[in-house]
Amino acid sequence: MTRYARRTRRTVQVTGVGVAALLALSACSSGSDSSSKKGSSSASKDSAKKVTxxxxxxxxxxxxxxxxxxxxxxxxxxxxxxxxxxxxxxxxxxxxxxxxxxxxxxxxxxxxxxxxxxxxxxxxxxxxxxxxxxxNQLEIATLPGNPDKVASLKDLTESGLKVVLCDKTVPCGAAAQKALDAGKLKLTPVSYEQDVKSALTKVELKEADAAVVYKTDVEAAGSKVEGVGFPESANAINxxxxxxxxxxxxxxxxxxxxxxxxxxxxxxxxxxxxxxxx
The missing domain is CATH 3.40.190.10 (Periplasmic binding protein-like II)
Incomplete structure (x- = not known):
């Protein structure tokens, strides 16, 4: 065999080893990617855990x-x-x-x-x-159209108005008292209610002229009541x-x-x- 033939044969052998190595690395990489994808898929499933x-x-x-x-x-x-x-x-x-x-x-x-x-x-x-x-912030709920022309928290203290408050033990009642204290006002309601919805209902049924409730409750009542804001409410946000x-x-x-x-x-x-x- 000539020197050139031996050299060519040796080159082919080396090239073959290189190709085999590259294939092995490719397989490892592919396996790693596959494993990574499986892990990612598994993690995705875990994060979307179903609740019943x-x-x-x-x-x-x-x-x-x-x-x-x-x-x-x-x-x-x-x-x-x-x-x-x-x-x-x-x-x-x-x-x-x-x-x-x-x-x-x-x-x-x-x-x-x-x-x-x-x-x-x-x-x-x-x-x-x-x-x-x-x-949440307080607001005064009045009868539709505000026939008593209530424009402030102080207006609720006027004689002749039937005003309802939440009981002082519940948050809306405690907040109302805090607002009254901030305005240095004293108010004796016709009734104290156990929750804000009960206080609002008194106005909706025209059993009261006004109630101090949350702004959210006034909005939920729609046309059944009219809301009047007052500055003292800023001191009693819950x-x-x-x-x-x-x-x-x-x-x-x-x-x-x-x-x-x-x-x-x-x-x-x-x-x-x-x-x-x-």
Whole structure:
């Protein structure tokens, strides 16, 4: 065999080894990519974990309209789930939770009423760390057309007007008292109601001339009442906290509902109802 032939043969052998090495590297890379894709796909599936079952939400009465909408949105986004609500005065709801009522989520109209649940000493019905998701401001609800020409909080103190307030133990009542104190005003209502919806209903039924309620409730009532703003309300804005209850029967779904409330989509529903951003 000539020197040229031996050299050519050796070159072919080296080239063959190089090609084999490249193929092996390609196979490893392909396997790695495949493994990476599988891992990514698996992670994606985990992040989109399906939730099912009933989510029980205890929420302040002023959240009724917006939370009902969010509940329907949640059920639509998570087939197989159902959101049930218990709306009422925050203090009453807090007492029910600490008394052992089964619930997954608590949304209160003030940090003070949330504290009834979070500060429970025996650990029963306590909640995880709450977070503020909206704020709310007071407004005067009058009869349609405002026949009594109410233009200020001071006007409510005039004799002859039948005015309704929320009880001082519930957030809307505590806020109203704070506003009255800020204006150095004294008001004796014809009745104290256990939640803001009850106070508003008195005006809607023409059993009262006016009520101090939340702006969101005035907006929800539509043409049934007329709203009158007053500057003292700026001194009595309520923060609304939401929390997952530690003994939640359906904690995973409850977390997803809270996430919806805090999401841009949820905030859009709440601000459209008149709530202020936190």
């Amino acid at each position: 079952g009933t989510v029980t939400v205890f929420a302040a009465a002023s959240l009724k309209e917006s939370f009902t909408t969010l509940g329907k949105d949640f059920e639509k986004a998570h087939p197989g789930t159902k959101v049930t609500f218990s709306f009422g005065g925050s203090d009453t709801l807090a007492a029910s939770i600490t008394g052992g009522a089964p619930a997954d989520v608590f949304a209160a109209a003030s940090p003070k009423t949330m504290a009834i649940v979070t500060d429970k000493k025996d650990g029963k019905g306590t909640a995880t760390a709450p977070s503020t998701f909206v704020r 923060d609304y906290p939401i929390a997952l209850l530690k003994d939640a029967p359906n904690a995973e779904a409850a977390k997803e509902f809270i996430a919806l409330v805090q999401s841009p989509e949820g905030q859009k529903v709440l601000t459209a109802a008149g709530f202020l951003k936190p």
